[in-house]
Amino acid sequence: MKRIKPAGFILILSLLLFILVLVSFFIGPVKIPFYSVLSDRYLDILKLRSLRIILAILAGAGLSLSGLILQAVLRNPLAEPYILGVSSGSGLGAVIGLLFFSGGIAANALAFTGGVITILIVCALARVDNRISPENMIISGILVNALFSSLLMFFISGSSSARIHSIIWWLLGNLQVYKLSHVIMVGLVVLAGFLITTIFSRELNAISMGEEEAMHLGVDIEKVKRIFLLVSALVTSIVVSMCGIIGFVGLMMPHLTRRLVGPDHRILVISSVLTGSIFLLLCDAFSRTVMAPREVPIGVVTAFIGVPFFVYILRRTRKVYFK
Amino acid sequence: MLDFLNVSSGYGKKEALMDITFSIKRGGFLGVIGPNGSGKSTLLRTATRVIRPFKGEVRLGNKKIEEMTLRQIARIVGVVSQDALFIFPFKVIDIVLMGRIPYVNRFSFGSKEDLRIASEALDAVDALRLRGRFIDELSAGEAQRVIIARALAQKPQILFMDEPTTHLDISHQVEVFSLLRRLNKGSGLTVVTILHDLNLASEYCDELLLLKEGRIRSQGTPDEVLSYGLIEEVYKTPVIVKKNPLTSRPHVFTVKPCNIP
Numbered sequence: 014m015k016r017i018k019p020a021g022f023i024l025i026l027s028l029l030l031f032i033l034v035l036v037s038f039f040i041g042p043v044k045i046p047f048y049s050v051l052s053d054r055y056l057d058i059l060k061l062r063s064l065r066i067i068l069a070i071l072a073g074a075g076l077s078l079s080g081l082i083l084q085a086v087l088r089n090p091l092a093e094p095y096i097l098g099v100s101s102g103s104g105l106g107a108v109i110g111l112l113f114f115s116g117g118i119a120a121n122a123l124a125f126t127g128g129v130i131t132i133l134i135v136c137a138l139a140r141v142d143n144r145i146s147p148e149n150m151i152i153s154g155i156l157v158n159a160l161f162s163s164l165l166m167f168f169i170s171g172s173s174s175a176r177i178h179s180i181i182w183w184l185l186g187n188l189q190v191y192k193l194s195h196v197i198m199v200g201l202v203v204l205a206g207f208l209i210t211t212i213f214s215r216e217l218n219a220i221s222m223g224e225e226e227a228m229h230l231g232v233d234i235e236k237v238k239r240i241f242l243l244v245s246a247l248v249t250s251i252v253v254s255m256c257g258i259i260g261f262v263g264l265m266m267p268h269l270t271r272r273l274v275g276p277d278h279r280i281l282v283i284s285s286v287l288t289g290s291i292f293l294l295l296c297d298a299f300s301r302t303v304m305a306p307r308e309v310p311i312g313v314v315t316a317f318i319g320v321p322f323f324v325y326i327l328r329r330t331r332k333v334y335f336k
Numbered sequence: 337m338l339d340f341l342n343v344s345s346g347y348g349k350k351e352a353l354m355d356i357t358f359s360i361k362r363g364g365f366l367g368v369i370g371p372n373g374s375g376k377s378t379l380l381r382t383a384t385r386v387i388r389p390f391k392g393e394v395r396l397g398n399k400k401i402e403e404m405t406l407r408q409i410a411r412i413v414g415v416v417s418q419d420a421l422f423i424f425p426f427k428v429i430d431i432v433l434m435g436r437i438p439y440v441n442r443f444s445f446g447s448k449e450d451l452r453i454a455s456e457a458l459d460a461v462d463a464l465r466l467r468g469r470f471i472d473e474l475s476a477g478e479a480q481r482v483i484i485a486r487a488l489a490q491k492p493q494i495l496f497m498d499e500p501t502t503h504l505d506i507s508h509q510v511e512v513f514s515l516l517r518r519l520n521k522g523s524g525l526t527v528v529t530i531l532h533d534l535n536l537a538s539e540y541c542d543e544l545l546l547l548k549e550g551r552i553r554s555q556g557t558p559d560e561v562l563s564y565g566l567i568e569e570v571y572k573t574p575v576i577v578k579k580n581p582l583t584s585r586p587h588v589f590t591v592k593p594c595n596i597p
Contacts, residue, residue, distance in 0.1 A: 088423055142348045215442055219434060223421045228386050230490075231410030231438040276424030279445065 019280040022273065026287035030070070033294045037066050041301045064190050068199065068255065069297045070290040072188065073262055075203040075252040077270075077289025078210060079245040080263030081281065085221040086241045087147045093264035094249040097154035101161035102131025103253040107183055108168050112176060120183075121195070121254045128250025131157055136242060145238055147224075185310035186259040188297050199251050206248040210282050213237060217278040261315040262289055265323050292319070337362045337494055337526045338383060343392035345382040346550075351390065352378040354550045360543070362493070363524045365517070367537035369561075370547030371571050376530045379547070380496050383528070384413055397493065410438035414487030415496045416480075422471045428482050429467040432457055435489030457488035461515060476503035480512065488519070495519070497529035501536065509533075513540045534588045538562055539580070546570060562586040 039045055041062060045055050079094040087096070094100075106127025110120030135157050139149035169180055190196055210217070216237045219227035224234045249263075266289040267281070274284050296314040303309055339359045346352035353375045360366050368376050381387045383394060385401050394401040396412055414435070432454040433446045440450060458464045461481040471479060480500065487495055497516070501509040517540060519525045531537040537544055538558040546554040546561050548570045554561045564577040567588055574591045 085424075088421055090423060212442065215434075215437060218426075219437060221421070221424055222431075222434075223417075223419055225381075225386055225415075225417055226420050228406055229384060229410060229413070229415040229417070229487075230434060231405070231407035233406055271424065276426050277430060279443075 019274055023283060030287060030291050034066055037294060037298055038062055040298045064196050065188050067196050068190050069188050069294045071199045071203045072252045072256045073289035073293030074286040075248045076263035077266040077285045078206055079249045081267040081285045082241050082245045084267055085217045086238060097135045098131045098158035099128040099249045100258045101158045101165060103128035103250055104184055105161045105165050108165055108180055111180055124254035125250045128253055129246050132246035183257045186257040186312035188256055188311055195255055199255050202247055202251040206244045207286055209244050214278040214282050259312050259315055261319045262293055265319050266292055337397055339395040341393045343389045345378055345389040352550055356552055362526055364526050365520050365542045366528045367541035367544045368530045369537050369544055374547040375550040376547055380498055384415055385409055407438050410490060412493050414490040414492030416483050416487050416500055417498045420483050425470045425472050428469050428471055431471055431482055432485045432489050435486040438490060454489045457485040460488055461485045477508040494526040499530055538585045558585055562588060
């Protein structure tokens with residue numbers, strides 16, 4: 014398997030992202046002619062679109078980053094941002110917000126809190142002798158996920174059909190935001206997560222070979238693990254709280270990127286963040302145009318486009334999935 | 337080089353090692369033997385501060401290990417454990433370069449000097465030709481040598497091995513131990529290795545430490561430790577001990593109970 018030179022790859026990805034951003038401005042139910050971009054007529058639409066574009070970039074980056082972290086820390090190729098139950102915890106928070114606080118920012122805040130609390134519970138359950146065991150984390154994640162999902166179903170079952178509709182749409186994922194402040198909040202958390210992960214990227218390399226192995230290389234494993242779990246929890250929760258549950262990105266983008274640039278996290282972190290952004294931006298463009306003026310839920314699009322693409326990449330690069 | 341003073345250690349509240357006292361000098365070659373569950377791996381984990389002892393003191397080159405950071409320890413101690421995982425397809429040279437983690441700046445991709453040390457380490461284990469290969473494509477013997485090279489790239493003064501020959505055939509076993517002996521004699525590297533194979537232990541180690549139920553049962557040269565009385569007592573298995581006609585080191589043969597007259 015031949016790998017691409019990292020610097021060139023990162024440059025190409027950045028260019029691709031830039032072009033996609035430009036194109037995305039002109040995509041959507043309302044056609045905006047090139048020459049009238051700067052006229053006042055379309056200003057509000059362009060404002061909304063730019064918020065949406067930024068959110069797509071941030072959400073794609075955040076989910077991809079979180080999946081990458083968890084795959085290395087849990088040493089499990091099937092790990093993804095929701096494996097520890099963040100989706101159901103956030104979903105539960107959001108539904109409580111929608112039902113009892115009539116939605117709005119309360120739903121976002123409760124979704125974020127729900128996600129973070131879920132990870133804290135999972136970490137607490139997985140602790141043995143002051144050490145967080147990755148194996149236990151996966152099992153605890155499944156348990157907490159099951160518990161919160163059942164609570165979620167309980168609330169849904171007792172709701173009116175109008176409420177159920179809004180809940181389902183929230184769960185399917187949605188990238189439309191209306192306030193700059195919301196985008197900034199997501200941006201700060203994702204950026205901080207990205208910087209921290211970049212700083213500790215060689216520790217991710219060491220951890221992926223086993224925790225004792227990493228300790229023998231001088232890595233303070235419990236400290237580093239806690240940092241990574243916290244980063245992943247905060248990033249996933251903030252993305253889910255603003256965009257709902259968008260599947261597939263966090264599982265597949267790290268894999269795909271690893272196949273292109275290799276497993277060294279010092280290159281992989283920034284590359285995965287870029288591929289995640291590009292992918293989600295692409296999916297969002299589809300979701301807005303395929304059935305315009307109706308919008309296809311973003312969570313539907315990510316899997317629909319992503320699966321064939323990923324199969325293609327798998328076939329092209331290597332015949333073995335995992336050893 | 338390494339001193340244990342009345343060390344008790346274990347997991348949670350359970351003691352797996354009790355009141356261990358021993359020393360190994362710089363340039364020594366120590367084999368740790370004993371049945372399953374006798375505390376061999378716990379001893380290694382305590383010596384490398386993967387776990388902290390309940391009682392007693394571990395010293396590494398006259399420094400208390402308790403007062404050292406893992407990074408400082410990693411510059412003195414290299415470990416070849418049994419359970420390195422290769423989930424992601426790293427290249428061999430990248431794995432060996434991970435041995436430089438205790439030395440380099442966190443953003444460094446490895447200087448020319450690091451690359452030279454890594455290449456030397458690969459050369460020392462006769463695996464330089466594997467440098468561009470992917471770790472998950474190698475045989476168990478080759479992967480084992482790469483892990484040894486990574487430990488050597490740490491430029492350690494003491495090398496710990498946990499069952500380095502488990503997955504290896506006899507020719508690779510001899511190869512690995514001859515390599516360890518060369519490093520030990522040539523550059524004065526202190527070697528501590530856990531071994532199940534008593535005869536390899538006898539042939540290659542200067543000194544043996546026999547553990548029984550978390551305590552040191554015997555310590556000394558292979559001739560002193562590998563007596564049939566001690567081995568039968570500790571392993572609860574009937575054995576015969578004979579000398580290797582070439583090296584006159586003791587060799588242990590197991591005996592089927594029905595063959596005992």
